[in-house]
Amino acid sequence: MSESLKSPFVANLENQWDKGNFVCVGLDPDLTTIPRSARKRFIFPTRRTIFNFNKEIIDATADLACAYKPNSAFYEGYGEQGMQALRKTVAYIKDKYPDVPVILDAKRGDVGNTNNGYVRSAFDDLGADAVTVNPYLGKEAMQPFLDRKDKGIIVLAKNSNEGSGEFQDLQVGEGEMPLYQVVARNVAESWNENGNCAVVVGATYPRELAQVREIVGDMPILIPGIGAQGGDLGAAVKMGKDSRGQGMLLSASRGIIYASDRPDFAIAARVKMARLVGEINNYRSVKV
Amino acid sequence: MSESLKSPFVANLENQWDKGNFVCVGLDPDLTTIPRSARKRFIFPTRRTIFNFNKEIIDATADLACAYKPNSAFYEGYGEQGMQALRKTVAYIKDKYPDVPVILDAKRGDVGNTNNGYVRSAFDDLGADAVTVNPYLGKEAMQPFLDRKDKGIIVLAKNSNEGSGEFQDLQVGEGEMPLYQVVARNVAESWNENGNCAVVVGATYPRELAQVREIVGDMPILIPGIGAQGGDLGAAVKMGKDSRGQGMLLSASRGIIYASDRPDFAIAARVKMARLVGEINNYRSVKV
Numbered sequence: 001m002s003e004s005l006k007s008p009f010v011a012n013l014e015n016q017w018d019k020g021n022f023v024c025v026g027l028d029p030d031l032t033t034i035p036r037s038a039r040k041r042f043i044f045p046t047r048r049t050i051f052n053f054n055k056e057i058i059d060a061t062a063d064l065a066c067a068y069k070p071n072s073a074f075y076e077g078y079g080e081q082g083m084q085a086l087r088k089t090v091a092y093i094k095d096k097y098p099d100v101p102v103i104l105d106a107k108r109g110d111v112g113n114t115n116n117g118y119v120r121s122a123f124d125d126l127g128a129d130a131v132t133v134n135p136y137l138g139k140e141a142m143q144p145f146l147d148r149k150d151k152g153i154i155v156l157a158k159n160s161n162e163g164s165g166e167f168q169d170l171q172v173g174e175g176e177m178p179l180y181q182v183v184a185r186n187v188a189e190s191w192n193e194n195g196n197c198a199v200v201v202g203a204t205y206p207r208e209l210a211q212v213r214e215i216v217g218d219m220p221i222l223i224p225g226i227g228a229q230g231g232d233l234g235a236a237v238k239m240g241k242d243s244r245g246q247g248m249l250l251s252a253s254r255g256i257i258y259a260s261d262r263p264d265f266a267i268a269a270r271v272k273m274a275r276l277v278g279e280i281n282n283y284r285s286v287k288v
Numbered sequence: 289m290s291e292s293l294k295s296p297f298v299a300n301l302e303n304q305w306d307k308g309n310f311v312c313v314g315l316d317p318d319l320t321t322i323p324r325s326a327r328k329r330f331i332f333p334t335r336r337t338i339f340n341f342n343k344e345i346i347d348a349t350a351d352l353a354c355a356y357k358p359n360s361a362f363y364e365g366y367g368e369q370g371m372q373a374l375r376k377t378v379a380y381i382k383d384k385y386p387d388v389p390v391i392l393d394a395k396r397g398d399v400g401n402t403n404n405g406y407v408r409s410a411f412d413d414l415g416a417d418a419v420t421v422n423p424y425l426g427k428e429a430m431q432p433f434l435d436r437k438d439k440g441i442i443v444l445a446k447n448s449n450e451g452s453g454e455f456q457d458l459q460v461g462e463g464e465m466p467l468y469q470v471v472a473r474n475v476a477e478s479w480n481e482n483g484n485c486a487v488v489v490g491a492t493y494p495r496e497l498a499q500v501r502e503i504v505g506d507m508p509i510l511i512p513g514i515g516a517q518g519g520d521l522g523a524a525v526k527m528g529k530d531s532r533g534q535g536m537l538l539s540a541s542r543g544i545i546y547a548s549d550r551p552d553f554a555i556a557a558r559v560k561m562a563r564l565v566g567e568i569n570n571y572r573s574v575k576v
Contacts, residue, residue: 111449117365140451163428170460171555
């Protein structure tokens with residue numbers, strides 16, 4: 001991949017990393033947890049509460065975030081109003097903070113021509129800058145995503161959940177390499193022709209993160225699991241950073257957006273973010 | 289799994305199979321292909337065209353179908369109006385033809401608590417009877433789906449697309465079994481505690497279909513790829529049927545719903561269905 005083949009998504013991320021921003025904020029609204037003071041009542045309460053909450057969090061954290069990552073499941077779970085809140089949230093970020101990429105965390109993947117619908121939905125209808133995809137159907141199926149040179153395609157390799165090893169850790173082929181490493185290798189060697197790919201590795205698996213970093217070189221790695229899921233931040237930075245000390249999107253959701261359940265929740269989110277940014281940049285400077 | 293642990297989804301399928309119905313109709317609307325005579329203009333044309341088209345196809349085929357399978361990507365690709373058409377389509381089938389299960393083909397999968405959103409969306413908001421899921425994150429992640437005893441969980445094993453072997457055919461572990469067989473085995477031996485699981489194997493891979501049938505016993509297998517994708521119907525039935533000569537959902541989409549581009553499209557779909565039903569039941573009676 002030549003330098004000229006770098007998607008705007010990756011270029012935007014690099015600008016954020018140069019500013020010391022490595023936290024990707026997971027916008028995962030849960031109506032049972034959103035603080036009372038952020039709630040709207042009566043007319044379209046679900047849509048308005050979710051959007052209002054997201055907006056306050058975004059305004060309080062945009063200068064410290066390397067990206068925002070709404071997870072589609074949370075919005076789909078609230079039906080039409082949830083999807084309208086998602087649409088408004090993406091539009092708000094693109095309008096007010098165009099330098100901060102939006103990743104639609106949707107873990108999509110179908111056979112080739114069917115993926116055109118998901119591509120249109122994520123990129124052209126919602127307007128996201130990147131989408132997460134599931135590699136199980138193979139590159140040939142995912143070509144409609146990979147063809148989008150203007151966007152980012154973030155491929156699951158090793159997920160953060162406890163049971164992700166059921167298939168991802170199976171040793172495959174003659175090289176006796178676990179499946180998640182084969183996925184990372186194929187993405188780096190074959191899927192990334194347009195310089196628009198990244199991979200996902202959970203912070204809960206620092207050893208696996210180090211192995212994927214070795215395989216993918218300086219490709220961006222989305223690293224969930226540093227907050228509520230208990231991944232160790234220092235280990236994630238140490239194992240996840242690329243040759244320039246960058247290349248990471250450290251994703252935090254509940255730990256940031258629900259930092260307080262009181263009217264100060266947005267300020268509390270900002271303080272948590274600032275602290276996290278400080279810790280990450282400290283860990284980055286530690287020589288391995 | 290005891291007989292008492294059989295989800296209503298599987299029980300409904302068995303009733304359909306007893307009637308000789310094995311065709312699962314893929315409701316995959318494409319506005320560039322929907323016949324001119326089905327189109328609506330002016331007010332919400334996308335939503336109304338898609339729903340009207342689906343409704344005519346459904347009314348013409350409901351007594352011959354074992355299930356309907358709208359693929360979410362096609363609807364998501366048309367934004368809010370597409371999703372409204374999907375919602376109306378599922379509601380229409382559930383209201384008018386409650387004995388014909390609706391499978392939301394969405395290939396979903398995320399970490400555990402996040403899947404609650406997808407579960408709520410597919411089952412409680414849209415009202416589908418079953419959903420397709422991607423196994424890559426493992427059983428522990430998919431538990432919110434598997435816990436739904438009242439629904440069907442259809443797990444991708446071997447997909448119909450040409451490049452599905454990139455990961456699915458890799459030999460894994462000590463037994464030197466391809467990944468898709470390990471998925472099928474784990475679903476049969478561990479994921480199916482509530483008798484609500486099925487697997488997906490493409491008709492384009494008859495040998496693999498036979499191997500999965502051996503692994504999963506009488507579990508239902510969703511078999512896409514018999515139409516436009518070129519899978520051989522006779523081989524699919526021969527390799528896909530269970531010990532009772534049943535257990536198959538042979539999925540056809542374009543070949544049925546776009547059987548004609550003229551005002552007779554619904555009748556044409558019915559004729560194509562009837563012929564397919566006849567062929568399948570002929571093949572079923574052929575002794576292997």
